[in-house]
Amino acid sequence: MKLIELDNVFKIYNEDMENEVRALNGVSLEIERGEFVAIIGASGSGKSTLMNILGCLDVPTYGDYYLNGKLVSEMEDRELSKIRNRDVGFIFQSFNLIQALSAYENVELPLIYQVIRGDKREEMTFEALEKVGIEDRAYHKPSEMSGGQQQRVAIARAISTRAPIIMADEPTGALDSKTGENVLEILHGLHKEGTTVILITHDTRIAATAERIIMISDGVIVQDCSREEAVL
DSSP states (O other): OOSEEEEEEEEEESTTSTTOEEEEEEEEEEEOTTOEEEEEOOTTSSHHHHHHHHTTSSOOSEEEEEETTEEGGGOOHHHHHHIIIIIEEEEETTOOOOTTSOHHHHHHHHHHHTTOOHHHHHHHHHHHHHHTTOGGGTTOOGGGSOHHHHHHHHHHHHHTTOOSEEEEESTTTTSOHHHHHHHHHHHHHHHHTTOEEEEEESOHHHHTTSSEEEEEETTEEEEEEETTTOOO
């Protein structure tokens, strides 16, 4: 059973209108457990729309999405919320940290939503902070940290629930090259531990670090192959 299966998926905005936009135009895709996949494309290519559907943040206009063999369109809201909170960890370019909370509190938040008891929650929060090397900034707020430190906190939040899937949308986009390399090292470390990593990027150099590269253009997959076979 595949982890992820998309079957002829469309995402259409303003359908049948003059300004209709086909963000995804008949995408079919399979991803196995434990893969490290880069989805690459220019701005407006449909790559972020694809991630939103894969992460159950959005739904297709047409077509089917199976996650762990289950048809997502038939899932109830509670099950979808559970997937977004427990099964998928999201990392965004803009960090999306809550400014009024400390690093520790940001990382702890998804565990609170899971109603994990206090002592276990503390253990899992520090485990995530330590894994990304930011435990010494646990009680600092985002405004007191550099961009790289904030992104480490965002990664820690994504992995605090021990989610089997990490989806990272331009995770190095707001960082300098050295800090971006450190973030990629963390993602590759998670992959080595068995996490499925789906990395969204416009940067061919970043995409080239993945095992498999999927190129999307105008809502259509134009290339899907191994790193060695890819034409970037």
